Amino acid sequence: MRICLYGAGAVGGVIGAHIAASGRALSVVARSATFDALQHNGLGLEADGKRTHYPVRAVADPAELGPQDLVIVAVKEPAMAAVAAGIAPLIGPETKVMTAMNGVPWWFFDGLPGPLEGAVLSSVDPENALRSKIPSAQIIGCVVHIACSTAEPGVSIQKMGNGLIIGEPFGAPSDATRAVAATLADAGLDITLSEHIQREIWFKLWGNMTMNPISALTGATSDRLLDDPLVNAFCVSIMEEAASIGEYIGCPVGQAPAARNDITRSMGAMKTSMLQDVEAGRRLEIDALLSVVHEIAGKAGIAVPNISALLGLVRVFAQSRGLR
Incomplete structure:
Protein backbone atom coordinates (compact mmCIF):
# COMPACT_ATOMS: atom_id res chain seq x y z
CA MET A 1 0.00 0.00 0.00
CA ARG A 2 1.41 3.39 -1.05
CA ILE A 3 0.83 5.69 1.91
CA CYS A 4 1.42 9.44 2.08
CA LEU A 5 1.08 11.62 5.16
CA TYR A 6 0.13 15.21 4.37
CA GLY A 7 1.11 17.18 7.46
CA ALA A 8 3.54 15.96 10.13
CA GLY A 9 2.37 17.99 13.10
CA ALA A 10 1.44 16.46 16.45
CA VAL A 11 -1.36 14.14 15.27
CA GLY A 12 0.11 13.37 11.87
CA GLY A 13 3.47 12.66 13.42
CA VAL A 14 2.03 10.11 15.83
CA ILE A 15 0.05 8.30 13.13
CA GLY A 16 2.94 8.44 10.68
CA ALA A 17 5.50 7.22 13.22
CA HIS A 18 3.33 4.19 14.02
CA ILE A 19 3.08 3.37 10.32
CA ALA A 20 6.82 3.80 9.75
CA ALA A 21 7.62 1.77 12.87
CA SER A 22 5.62 -1.15 11.46
CA GLY A 23 8.09 -1.34 8.57
CA ARG A 24 5.83 0.13 5.92
CA ALA A 25 7.17 2.70 3.49
CA LEU A 26 5.80 6.16 4.22
CA SER A 27 6.05 9.38 2.25
CA VAL A 28 5.47 12.71 3.98
CA VAL A 29 4.58 16.05 2.42
CA ALA A 30 6.12 18.74 4.61
CA ARG A 31 7.74 22.13 4.35
CA SER A 32 10.20 24.47 6.03
CA ALA A 33 11.78 23.25 9.28
CA THR A 34 9.68 20.08 9.37
CA PHE A 35 10.82 19.12 5.87
CA ASP A 36 14.46 19.64 6.86
CA ALA A 37 14.06 17.64 10.06
CA LEU A 38 12.42 14.70 8.27
CA GLN A 39 15.13 14.62 5.62
CA HIS A 40 17.91 14.61 8.19
CA ASN A 41 16.45 12.62 11.08
CA GLY A 42 13.29 10.89 9.91
CA LEU A 43 9.98 11.09 11.77
CA GLY A 44 10.38 11.25 15.54
CA LEU A 45 8.01 9.90 18.19
CA GLU A 46 8.44 10.37 21.93
CA ALA A 47 6.43 8.03 24.15
CA ASP A 48 6.97 6.79 27.71
CA GLY A 49 10.04 8.98 27.95
CA LYS A 50 11.76 7.39 24.95
CA ARG A 51 12.36 9.11 21.61
CA THR A 52 12.75 7.10 18.40
CA HIS A 53 13.21 8.27 14.81
CA TYR A 54 11.89 6.38 11.80
CA PRO A 55 13.01 6.81 8.18
CA VAL A 56 10.48 8.33 5.79
CA ARG A 57 10.59 9.89 2.35
CA ALA A 58 10.04 13.64 2.80
CA VAL A 59 8.96 15.78 -0.14
CA ALA A 60 7.94 19.40 -0.46
CA ASP A 61 6.12 18.88 -3.77
CA PRO A 62 3.39 16.18 -3.87
CA ALA A 63 3.94 15.85 -7.62
CA GLU A 64 7.15 13.95 -6.84
CA LEU A 65 5.09 11.06 -5.48
CA GLY A 66 2.17 10.54 -7.87
CA PRO A 67 -1.10 8.77 -6.98
CA GLN A 68 -1.23 6.97 -3.64
CA ASP A 69 -3.41 4.23 -2.21
CA LEU A 70 -3.91 6.17 1.02
CA VAL A 71 -3.37 9.85 1.77
CA ILE A 72 -3.65 10.83 5.44
CA VAL A 73 -4.45 14.53 5.75
CA ALA A 74 -3.47 15.55 9.28
CA VAL A 75 -3.38 19.33 9.30
CA LYS A 76 -5.50 21.90 11.09
CA GLU A 77 -8.28 23.68 9.25
CA PRO A 78 -6.33 26.91 8.52
CA ALA A 79 -3.85 24.85 6.46
CA MET A 80 -6.49 23.18 4.30
CA ALA A 81 -6.31 25.81 1.57
CA ALA A 82 -2.67 24.85 0.99
CA VAL A 83 -3.65 21.17 0.98
CA ALA A 84 -6.33 21.85 -1.63
CA ALA A 85 -3.76 23.60 -3.81
CA GLY A 86 -1.26 20.74 -3.70
CA ILE A 87 -3.04 17.44 -3.17
CA ALA A 88 -4.26 16.67 -6.71
CA PRO A 89 -1.14 14.71 -7.86
CA LEU A 90 -1.62 12.27 -4.97
CA ILE A 91 -5.18 11.30 -5.82
CA GLY A 92 -6.02 8.66 -8.38
CA PRO A 93 -9.43 7.06 -8.98
CA GLU A 94 -8.87 4.43 -6.26
CA THR A 95 -7.10 6.63 -3.68
CA LYS A 96 -8.58 6.87 -0.20
CA VAL A 97 -8.11 10.18 1.64
CA MET A 98 -8.34 9.97 5.43
CA THR A 99 -9.01 13.30 7.11
CA ALA A 100 -7.57 13.19 10.64
CA MET A 101 -8.71 16.64 11.73
CA ASN A 102 -10.57 18.47 14.47
CA GLY A 103 -14.04 19.84 13.91
CA VAL A 104 -16.61 19.54 11.14
CA PRO A 105 -15.18 18.83 7.65
CA TRP A 106 -16.48 20.18 4.36
CA TRP A 107 -17.95 16.81 3.36
CA PHE A 108 -19.95 16.39 6.58
CA PHE A 109 -23.44 16.38 5.01
CA ASP A 110 -22.52 14.22 2.03
CA GLY A 111 -24.23 10.92 2.75
CA LEU A 112 -25.73 12.03 6.09
CA PRO A 113 -29.49 11.29 5.95
CA GLY A 114 -31.66 14.06 7.31
CA PRO A 115 -32.93 17.56 6.62
CA LEU A 116 -29.51 18.95 5.61
CA GLU A 117 -28.28 16.01 3.52
CA GLY A 118 -25.95 17.30 0.79
CA ALA A 119 -25.61 20.78 2.36
CA VAL A 120 -22.47 22.69 1.41
CA LEU A 121 -20.50 24.33 4.22
CA SER A 122 -18.90 27.54 3.02
CA SER A 123 -17.30 28.32 6.39
CA VAL A 124 -14.83 25.42 5.98
CA ASP A 125 -14.62 25.36 2.16
CA PRO A 126 -15.40 28.90 0.97
CA GLU A 127 -14.23 28.41 -2.63
CA ASN A 128 -15.34 24.77 -2.96
CA ALA A 129 -11.67 24.00 -3.53
CA LEU A 130 -11.66 20.96 -1.27
CA ARG A 131 -14.88 19.57 -2.68
CA SER A 132 -13.56 19.90 -6.22
CA LYS A 133 -10.16 18.31 -5.45
CA ILE A 134 -11.12 15.49 -3.06
CA PRO A 135 -14.23 13.49 -4.05
CA SER A 136 -16.42 12.67 -1.06
CA ALA A 137 -16.76 9.08 -2.27
CA GLN A 138 -13.01 8.65 -1.66
CA ILE A 139 -13.03 10.11 1.85
CA ILE A 140 -12.41 8.23 5.07
CA GLY A 141 -13.43 10.30 8.07
CA CYS A 142 -11.23 9.96 11.13
CA VAL A 143 -11.86 10.98 14.74
CA VAL A 144 -8.63 11.13 16.70
CA HIS A 145 -8.53 10.11 20.37
CA ILE A 146 -4.85 10.72 21.02
CA ALA A 147 -3.46 13.42 23.30
CA CYS A 148 -0.24 14.64 21.74
CA SER A 149 1.92 17.66 21.08
CA THR A 150 4.91 18.69 19.01
CA ALA A 151 8.27 18.65 20.78
CA GLU A 152 10.11 20.20 17.83
CA PRO A 153 9.76 20.05 14.04
CA GLY A 154 9.31 16.45 12.97
CA VAL A 155 8.95 15.08 16.51
CA SER A 156 5.61 14.30 18.19
CA ILE A 157 4.98 13.46 21.83
CA GLN A 158 2.27 10.87 22.41
CA LYS A 159 0.90 11.55 25.89
CA MET A 160 -2.32 9.60 26.22
CA GLY A 161 -4.63 7.50 24.07
CA ASN A 162 -4.00 5.56 20.91
CA GLY A 163 -7.41 5.47 19.24
CA LEU A 164 -8.76 6.34 15.82
CA ILE A 165 -12.41 5.98 14.80
CA ILE A 166 -12.73 5.77 11.02
CA GLY A 167 -15.59 5.46 8.57
CA GLU A 168 -16.99 6.64 5.25
CA PRO A 169 -19.45 9.52 4.78
CA PHE A 170 -21.96 7.28 3.00
CA GLY A 171 -22.30 4.59 5.67
CA ALA A 172 -20.92 1.07 5.82
CA PRO A 173 -17.14 0.84 5.32
CA SER A 174 -16.03 -0.46 1.92
CA ASP A 175 -13.44 -3.19 1.45
CA ALA A 176 -10.86 -0.48 0.75
CA THR A 177 -11.60 1.25 4.05
CA ARG A 178 -11.45 -2.07 5.89
CA ALA A 179 -8.02 -2.62 4.35
CA VAL A 180 -6.91 0.78 5.62
CA ALA A 181 -8.26 -0.09 9.07
CA ALA A 182 -6.29 -3.35 9.04
CA THR A 183 -3.10 -1.55 8.02
CA LEU A 184 -3.46 1.02 10.80
CA ALA A 185 -4.27 -1.67 13.35
CA ASP A 186 -1.20 -3.63 12.28
CA ALA A 187 0.78 -0.46 12.95
CA GLY A 188 -0.30 -0.58 16.59
CA LEU A 189 -3.14 1.95 16.54
CA ASP A 190 -6.47 1.16 18.22
CA ILE A 191 -8.93 1.27 15.32
CA THR A 192 -12.72 1.40 15.55
CA LEU A 193 -14.76 1.14 12.34
CA SER A 194 -17.95 3.21 12.34
CA GLU A 195 -20.96 3.16 10.04
CA HIS A 196 -21.94 6.60 11.35
CA ILE A 197 -18.74 8.62 11.24
CA GLN A 198 -20.57 11.97 11.21
CA ARG A 199 -22.07 11.12 14.60
CA GLU A 200 -18.62 10.39 15.97
CA ILE A 201 -17.34 13.69 14.58
Missing part, protein backbone atom coordinates in the same frame (compact mmCIF):
# COMPACT_ATOMS: atom_id res chain seq x y z
CA TRP A 202 -20.21 15.64 16.12
CA PHE A 203 -19.79 13.94 19.50
CA LYS A 204 -16.12 14.84 19.71
CA LEU A 205 -16.85 18.40 18.54
CA TRP A 206 -19.53 18.72 21.23
CA GLY A 207 -16.92 17.90 23.83
CA ASN A 208 -14.11 20.19 22.68
CA MET A 209 -15.78 23.20 21.03
CA THR A 210 -15.84 24.91 24.44
CA MET A 211 -12.50 24.03 26.03
CA ASN A 212 -10.42 24.91 22.96
CA PRO A 213 -11.61 28.48 22.27
CA ILE A 214 -12.22 29.44 25.90
CA SER A 215 -8.72 28.31 26.86
CA ALA A 216 -7.36 30.34 23.96
CA LEU A 217 -9.16 33.44 25.22
CA THR A 218 -8.16 33.02 28.85
CA GLY A 219 -4.82 31.24 28.70
CA ALA A 220 -6.14 28.78 31.27
CA THR A 221 -5.95 25.00 31.36
CA SER A 222 -9.18 23.01 31.21
CA ASP A 223 -9.30 22.25 34.94
CA ARG A 224 -9.29 25.94 35.83
CA LEU A 225 -12.06 26.65 33.33
CA LEU A 226 -14.33 23.93 34.69
CA ASP A 227 -13.58 24.79 38.32
CA ASP A 228 -15.08 28.24 37.78
CA PRO A 229 -18.86 27.86 38.13
CA LEU A 230 -19.69 30.70 35.72
CA VAL A 231 -17.38 29.42 32.99
CA ASN A 232 -18.63 25.88 33.55
CA ALA A 233 -22.23 27.06 33.16
CA PHE A 234 -21.32 28.92 29.97
CA CYS A 235 -19.78 25.73 28.58
CA VAL A 236 -22.91 23.76 29.46
CA SER A 237 -25.11 26.31 27.66
CA ILE A 238 -22.98 26.03 24.52
CA MET A 239 -23.08 22.25 24.66
CA GLU A 240 -26.87 22.27 25.06
CA GLU A 241 -27.16 24.39 21.91
CA ALA A 242 -24.82 22.07 19.99
CA ALA A 243 -26.78 19.04 21.21
CA SER A 244 -29.98 20.58 19.84
CA ILE A 245 -28.32 21.00 16.45
CA GLY A 246 -27.05 17.43 16.59
CA GLU A 247 -30.54 16.11 17.31
CA TYR A 248 -31.91 18.02 14.31
CA ILE A 249 -29.28 16.85 11.83
CA GLY A 250 -29.29 13.20 12.89
CA CYS A 251 -26.25 13.23 15.17
CA PRO A 252 -27.72 12.88 18.68
CA VAL A 253 -25.23 13.31 21.48
CA GLY A 254 -26.72 11.02 24.12
CA GLN A 255 -24.74 12.41 27.05
CA ALA A 256 -25.35 15.20 29.55
CA PRO A 257 -22.96 18.18 29.32
CA ALA A 258 -22.15 17.94 33.03
CA ALA A 259 -21.14 14.30 32.64
CA ARG A 260 -18.81 15.13 29.75
CA ASN A 261 -17.29 18.04 31.64
CA ASP A 262 -16.68 15.76 34.63
CA ILE A 263 -14.66 13.48 32.35
CA THR A 264 -12.67 16.44 31.03
CA ARG A 265 -12.08 17.69 34.58
CA SER A 266 -10.77 14.27 35.61
CA MET A 267 -7.95 14.64 33.06
CA GLY A 268 -6.38 17.39 35.14
CA ALA A 269 -4.56 20.48 33.91
CA MET A 270 -4.95 19.92 30.19
CA LYS A 271 -3.55 22.50 27.80
CA THR A 272 -5.76 22.43 24.72
CA SER A 273 -4.41 22.39 21.19
CA MET A 274 -5.83 25.86 20.54
CA LEU A 275 -4.07 27.29 23.58
CA GLN A 276 -0.86 25.68 22.34
CA ASP A 277 -1.44 27.39 18.99
CA VAL A 278 -1.90 30.77 20.68
CA GLU A 279 1.36 30.33 22.57
CA ALA A 280 3.16 29.33 19.37
CA GLY A 281 1.68 32.20 17.33
CA ARG A 282 -0.14 29.84 14.94
CA ARG A 283 -3.46 30.55 13.24
CA LEU A 284 -6.45 29.24 15.17
CA GLU A 285 -8.86 26.61 13.84
CA ILE A 286 -11.93 28.71 14.60
CA ASP A 287 -13.92 27.87 11.50
CA ALA A 288 -13.92 24.06 11.89
CA LEU A 289 -14.88 24.27 15.58
CA LEU A 290 -17.25 27.24 15.76
CA SER A 291 -17.97 29.08 12.50
CA VAL A 292 -19.25 25.89 10.89
CA VAL A 293 -21.52 25.13 13.87
CA HIS A 294 -22.92 28.65 13.62
CA GLU A 295 -23.49 28.12 9.89
CA ILE A 296 -25.25 24.79 10.46
CA ALA A 297 -27.46 26.37 13.13
CA GLY A 298 -28.48 29.01 10.62
CA LYS A 299 -29.39 26.39 8.03
CA ALA A 300 -31.39 24.52 10.69
CA GLY A 301 -33.13 27.64 12.00
CA ILE A 302 -31.89 27.03 15.56
CA ALA A 303 -31.01 29.98 17.79
CA VAL A 304 -27.53 29.66 19.32
CA PRO A 305 -26.81 32.84 21.34
CA ASN A 306 -24.05 31.30 23.43
CA ILE A 307 -22.25 29.74 20.45
CA SER A 308 -22.57 33.09 18.67
CA ALA A 309 -21.07 34.95 21.61
CA LEU A 310 -18.11 32.59 21.88
CA LEU A 311 -17.50 32.72 18.12
CA GLY A 312 -17.51 36.51 18.10
CA LEU A 313 -15.16 36.75 21.07
CA VAL A 314 -12.57 34.27 19.80
CA ARG A 315 -12.76 35.71 16.28
CA VAL A 316 -11.96 39.22 17.54
CA PHE A 317 -9.24 37.82 19.81
CA ALA A 318 -7.59 35.99 16.91
CA GLN A 319 -7.79 39.01 14.63
CA SER A 320 -6.24 41.28 17.26
CA ARG A 321 -3.36 38.81 17.71
CA GLY A 322 -2.84 38.19 13.99
CA LEU A 323 -3.91 34.54 14.42
CA ARG A 324 -6.69 34.47 11.86
